[in-house]
Amino acid sequence: MRKNRRHSLKSRLTLLFSSGMLVLVLFLSIFIFFSTSNLVYQHEQKLLNQKATAIASDLETEINEEASLRVTYLTRLLTNYADVNQFIILTDQSGKQLASIQGANWNKEPQDFYERTLVARESVQLPFDSELLFVQITTTTEALEWYFSILLTIILLSSFFTLLLSGIGGYLLSKWGLKPLDQLIQQIHSIFPKQLTQRIHHHHVESEINELINAFNLLLDRMEEALVSQQQFVTDASHELRTPLAIIEGYVHLLQRWGKNKPEVREEALAALSQECKRLFKLIDDLLSLAKLQDASYLGSAKVVQPLTPLLLEVKQAWLPIFPDQIKLSFEWEESLSLLMDRERIRQLLDILLDNARKYTDEGQVRVRAYRDGRWVHIHVEDTGIGILEKEIPHLFKRFYRVDKSRTRKRGGNGIGLAIAQAIVEDHDGSITVIPSSQQGLCVQVLLKITDDEQSDS
Template sequence: MLTHRRYSLKWRLTLFFSSGMLVLLLFLSIFIFFSTSNLVHQHEQKLLNQKATAIAADLKTEITEEASLTIAYLTRLLTNYADVNQYINISDQNGKEIASIRGANWTKEPEEYYERTLVAKEPVQLPFTSELLFVQISTTTEALEWYFSILLTILFLSSFFTLLLSAIGGYWLSNWGLKPLDHLIQQIHSIFPQRLSQRIHHHHVETEIYELIHAFNLLLDRMEEAMVYQQRFVTDASHELRTPLSIIEGYVSLLQRWGQHKPEVRNEALAAVEQECKRLFKLIDDLLSLAKLQHTAQLDSSKVVQPLTPLLLEVKQAWEPIFPPQIKLFFEWEEALVLFMDRERIRQLLDILLDNARKYTDKGQVKVRAYGDEDAVHIVVEDTGIGIQAKEIPHLFKRFYRVDKSRTRKRGGSGIGLAIAQAIVADHEGSISIAPSAEKGLIVHVLLKKAGMD
């Protein structure tokens, strides 16, 4: 299926910057054009007012008697002030026109959107009459058409080149600003599964790029650790599976050579094969259990709030007959312990801890204590076994880890039990720790979140 490829960050930043600049230039050009046109019109209005005042003053001087108020005489006076774009008239107080003169280019309505009609009106008081005359000049700004055309051309060209330069500059700046990111991408492409130890350099880079590189290097650390752990797990699992298979293969060969004629050899071989098969099944079950726990982590579908006492009683009844006479098993618990738990998983946890305590304790006792505090339930399994050195304790929860492989194999351990126990506790949002005991054995301390009963 084809996927839509998005534009690169460089082009999107350039487009964003250019769009912002376009909007800014548009508003700026509109503001400049209308501000300038208003200033020009105000100046033209001022000149028109001055002209109306001058005509009124001349009329006072030229008209000294009522006989001069004829259309021909007044028209001749107005001709001295004629303009091709203006209309000048003289009217009385009632608005009746006495005389007028119209320019060749005068039009009452402006033809262009940036043209206006300007009007100036000035009263005239003649010496021989008490009535007022009015001089009115009307003009259009058609003569300014060339000016506004030049202004529009300048605004368009300046905006175009500014927008072009901003687009080029925006692309250059984004290209320059994202150059560390391009370099980072090249380094990431150079990392292969066979070269996970390689790290990305983060010298002399911006804070954001530094944080990104640092986070990616931490991811590589986790990936490398996971791959090393996986390789070690595969190697150890292969070794664990190979050992019983080698034993089985040896006894099968022995059966083929001597089993038909020597019953004691046949019985020994069959018993050994059966034991190693059980060991294989146990190892496979442990691996499947660990994988299932990791796959279903954070799923609480099988967890319910329930008391812990019945489970402890069940575990006690199941394990007391299994322990040999030289090892005493003690249980001690409080009655009012309630957990939000998967009962089968907690039973599996207790079985793992008791099985380990039994295997690595030659004589003495194993004591299980369960008690609660304000927020948590504590389960402590303490034995008087062979113990281990303190430096080995942090490694006990690793899969297939053994302090002494030959001794552990002799006692029947696979090295997965504590890893399963830790996964169960983690799934219940608890914690598990191991410490040496005063009796040279070990103390396993499990802490689980307490739940209240409805």
């Protein structure tokens, strides 16, 4: 099956310009032909009226007595004014024909579309009679056939050459006008995936081309940023996967060499292997969650309006036994809170925030508060943990970012949790921020927007 080839922009512009010129030329040709022919007809009618007036004047002079009204005499008088394309008739007031003369080429019906029948009528006042006679001249414009043929030929030839020149001129103009676009296309073709740092340069171009170049350069910036982010993600993920695998490989070699014969070494190795396998499973689960949260077809399918209180109670009951005795976990919430949410994702969000607070708090308390303020539901998770420097806060939501990698690894973090939390919040049209806590730890603030339906129900 052959693919339909799309016409180039030059050919389209040329076709559009030529089509416009065709309509314009057609309109002008019709206008010129009919306006010119009408002027000619008006001139011919004027001459015909003058001839009728002249014949009437001559008849008033020649017919001086009643005996002069004989048909032969009147016919001889009219013969003096005969024309090959005219019909002249003399009648009385009742319409009775007194005399007539017909030209050799006279035909009542016009032979061509541009021919007309013209009529001129004039009264004749006889000196010896009070009644009027009427002389009428009828003519066709057959004599103008040659003139109209020449006029049509000139119009057709001029229209043809005008269309031809407009097509050539339209192509040349479109080629000249699209020259900056052709240069832009050549520069785009010169950019390869390994040269995304290259940008398109432009000087003295039209504003539309300038906007297109700027938009393309911005696209390259985003592509380069995405590529760098992807490469960094692959590098960090590979590093995170290699670390537990290296530990597992080390213990396997230890057991193969001599550790399998010593129970205490074997137990230590098995415990370490189990711990590192859990780390691998946790890392893989986090990577899968992050990938799903970036898939538009996966998001938004399970959101329903539901109360937040049962979920907070469920989280409280699940996490209270997990927290050590030296860390106090407290919850505060308003009973009337409800959201359009994916319950499993919001539960995952709260689990991530509480898990981070527990990992980085040695003693003190972790406080969870949920309340409504206008069109927003606020969820704050505040701890008295080790905290971080304020300059590190903007980087916390980057994948695999950790302030102190050695310390974070000891506490079991992989730097993906907050990135997942941010993706969940953004999927719910909310925002998440981290600020230093008044008690030397951190406070994570989540804002989730209340829908119009929820607001009207409250």
